[in-house]
Amino acid sequence: SAVISQKPSRDICQRGTSLTIQCQVDSQVTMMFWYRQQPGQSLTLIATANQGSEATYESGFVIDKFPISRPNLTFSTLTVSNMSPEDSSIYLCSLGQGSPDTQYFGPGTRLTVL
Amino acid sequence: GQNIDQPTEMTATEGAIVQINCTYQTSGFNGLFWYQQHAGEAPTFLSYNVLDGLEEKGRFSSFLSRSKGYSYLLLKELQMKDSASYLCAVDNYGQNFVFGPGTRLSVLP
Numbered sequence: 001s002a003v004i005s006q007k008p009s010r011d012i013c014q015r016g017t018s019l020t021i022q023c024q025v026d027s028q029v030t031m032m033f034w035y036r037q038q039p040g041q042s043l044t045l046i047a048t049a050n051q052g053s054e055a056t057y058e059s060g061f062v063i064d065k066f067p068i069s070r071p072n073l074t075f076s077t078l079t080v081s082n083m084s085p086e087d088s089s090i091y092l093c094s095l096g097q098g099s100p101d102t103q104y105f106g107p108g109t110r111l112t113v114l
Numbered sequence: 115g116q117n118i119d120q121p122t123e124m125t126a127t128e129g130a131i132v133q134i135n136c137t138y139q140t141s142g143f144n145g146l147f148w149y150q151q152h153a154g155e156a157p158t159f160l161s162y163n164v165l166d167g168l169e170e171k172g173r174f175s176s177f178l179s180r181s182k183g184y185s186y187l188l189l190k191e192l193q194m195k196d197s198a199s200y201l202c203a204v205d206n207y208g209q210n211f212v213f214g215p216g217t218r219l220s221v222l223p
Contacts, residue, residue: 033211100205105156105157
């Protein structure tokens with residue numbers, strides 16, 4: 001399976017600031033996904049990022065809060081804007097690969113907002 | 115709507131067998147996945163079912179009944195390293211994965 005890396009691995013941020021998380025894949029993929037995992041919770045899909053088109057957001061998530069870029073087939077960024085303590089979570093990027101089409105996850109970015 | 119249920123926590127003894135259940139109600143179904151997630155790490159893929167029946171992979175097996183909206187993950191010969199959260203997820207078509215809340219398994223010596 002593809003190798004997925006994320007930067008930063010963790011960060012501590014102040015309320016009201018923004019953080020951009022990078023996701024790099026070692027092979028070209030059409031669709032990349034961004035998930036959030038709040039403390040002690042399961043994974044919730046934020047949005048699907050296709051190269052060359054606008055990201056598709058799930059219910060409860062909006063572009064102004066979580067803008068996403070997908071400039072090429074190996075890279076994507078997720079920005080968490082105007083952060084509040086409620087945004088403290090692990091953010092994971094993933095891709096679908098193989099047969100069956102299985103989700104593979106990056107190592108995650110652990111975000112703490114003070 | 116989408117709803118996936120799993121027990122919150124389970125405890126078992128090293129060497130034993132444990133069954134983790136998952137029930138689901140989703141608008142679409144294109145397969146059910148089980149993931150293992152150790153604390154502080156990303157989920158890793160364990161197994162996949164799309165047809166009814168049992169799929170076996172070494173110490174891990176997964177069962178699916180589509181008519182009942184039910185799956186289970188069976189872990190045999192438990193080891194301490196199996197202590198982790200186990201997530202079931204439904205592929206709701208269009209690569210839209212819906213994850214269950216996860217079951218935290220503690221394996222005791």
